Structure formats: structure tokens, C-alpha cells
Amino acid sequence: MHASATTVRDQPCIRIEADGASALIALHGAHVLSWIPADGREHLFLSERAVFDGYTAIRGGIPVIFPQFSERGLLPKHGFARIRPWTFAGIDQDDAVFALDGDGSDPAWPHPFRARLRIAMTATTFAATLDIANTGDAPFAFTAALHTYLRVDDIAQVVIEGLQGCDYEDTANGGTLHRQHDHDVRFAGETDRIYGDVVAPLTLLDGGHRLAIEQDGFGDAIVWNPGAHLCARIADLAADDWQHFACVEAGQVLQPAVLGPGERWSGSQRLG
Numbered sequence: 001m002h003a004s005a006t007t008v009r010d011q012p013c014i015r016i017e018a019d020g021a022s023a024l025i026a027l028h029g030a031h032v033l034s035w036i037p038a039d040g041r042e043h044l045f046l047s048e049r050a051v052f053d054g055y056t057a058i059r060g061g062i063p064v065i066f067p068q069f070s071e072r073g074l075l076p077k078h079g080f081a082r083i084r085p086w087t088f089a090g091i092d093q094d095d096a097v098f099a100l101d102g103d104g105s106d107p108a109w110p111h112p113f114r115a116r117l118r119i120a121m122t123a124t125t126f127a128a129t130l131d132i133a134n135t136g137d138a139p140f141a142f143t144a145a146l147h148t149y150l151r152v153d154d155i156a157q158v159v160i161e162g163l164q165g166c167d168y169e170d171t172a173n174g175g176t177l178h179r180q181h182d183h184d185v186r187f188a189g190e191t192d193r194i195y196g197d198v199v200a201p202l203t204l205l206d207g208g209h210r211l212a213i214e215q216d217g218f219g220d221a222i223v224w225n226p227g228a229h230l231c232a233r234i235a236d237l238a239a240d241d242w243q244h245f246a247c248v249e250a251g252q253v254l255q256p257a258v259l260g261p262g263e264r265w266s267g268s269q270r271l272g
Helices: 227-231
Strands: 002-008 011-018 021-026 031-036 087-092 095-102 113-121 126-134 140-146 149-151 158-161 167-170 176-179 191-195 202-206 209-216 220-225 245-259 264-271
Touching (some): 021 113, 126 245, 140 264, 202 245, 245 264
Antiparallel strands (some): 126 264, 158 202, 191 220, 202 209
């Protein structure tokens, strides 16, 4: 794997290349902006209206959600990892490593921690692994996710397979609980579901394209698309952007992770 420094819209980024594939990661949030395997097809959606100011969360790609998913806690929505500067720690055993450390001095999150995002690629696969370590002397609990925006040609034709039998929380419908009986998950209007105890591999079908999605360590999978009505109210999305992405996220949401002093947690998502 080869890594080089570059910029996107005046923001510092790292481009990594391996086996004819490439990925682009902004140091703001360790945010994956692009993944192009060796076949040359972009697999991640990045909004043309995304804000690149070094402060605002970037819309699209793969935001790192830590230590709070959505509004499930006292922190701002989706926590702080996606809006803080990370450092590039170099290549370790063919992984590109990005680092964020906290010393416990933040009143909103007074817990020393070490976060690492590890990116691995082959010609056809992409894997992101989030490692969290408790470097303090007291336990803490957190929720986390890799909020992956997958580029699709037409959301009306998209099918996600592999979630049948899973229970889910329907966030778009007031948090009601349901079971996924159908083999296929399709998108009709706003879709916002948190599926629990996801162990089987998932598959995203987009017309003639097929993408395998696997996760390890993360217990939940979040499926999200804003639909036309909500998309029109999101400033950093164009009115028709909802038709061109499906979020399939690996998350630890329904059951927060708890780390004692010196303990470590890891969760990964693999695409390919």
C-alpha cells in the first residue's frame, strides 16, 4: 500500500493506493471520501454540497461516529469524532492508520481514550476498522458507527439482502419495533432502521451491480435514506441526491459498548 498527502477543497487528505484501487481520506474526521476499486467505479456517495471547512461534518463517504450515535446521549448529534482533526499515523502491516486521542480534559467527554481507524484495500475490497481503547482509570460506555454512504444508480431499484429474521427499530416511525420478515429490504420514502444482532453477510443489489457487505465487532446495521421530503430539508444535499445513495452502516447502537480501564473494543466493515 502506498500513501501520499493531498488536498480536497483546501482540506488536508491522504490518498492511499493498493493493487490498482484507491481511497481518499480527509484528516477532518478521518472521513473516507472515496473508494475506487481496480475496476474504476466509485462506490461511495459524496454530496456536491458537502461543506469542507474543517469544522462541519462532511456529507457522504464514511463518517466515523463516536462516542455517540445520533442523539442517543448528551453530546451533539453523532458525537465529536467526525468533526475533529485526526492524524495520519502511517502504514502498519498494509493498513493505513488514522489516530485520534483524548486526554479526558473535555467537560463534555471526560474520558481518556485512544481511537484508531485502520483502512485496508485489495483490488476489489475495502475494509475500515474502528479501534477504541480506554486509556483512563474509570469505565466508560459509548455507541459508534461507520456511517457508510454507498453510491447507487437508482434507489428505486436497490435491494438489500441478508436482514431477514432480524428485529429492527424504525426510527422514521417513532422508534417502533418490528421484525424483518421479507427477504429483501427496499426503499420507499424515508427509511431509517436500526437492525440488531446482525451476523449474516449483507448484499446490496443496484441494477446490474452487486456489493457484498460484512461486519465484525459491530452488533447492529443501520439502513438509511432520507427520501424526497427529508432530503429537500437537508442543506448539504441536492433535492434529488436521495435517489443516488443508500446508507448501510455498521454500528454499535442498541447495546452500548462498555470499556473498563485498559480495555479495547474493535469493529469493522468490509465492502467488496
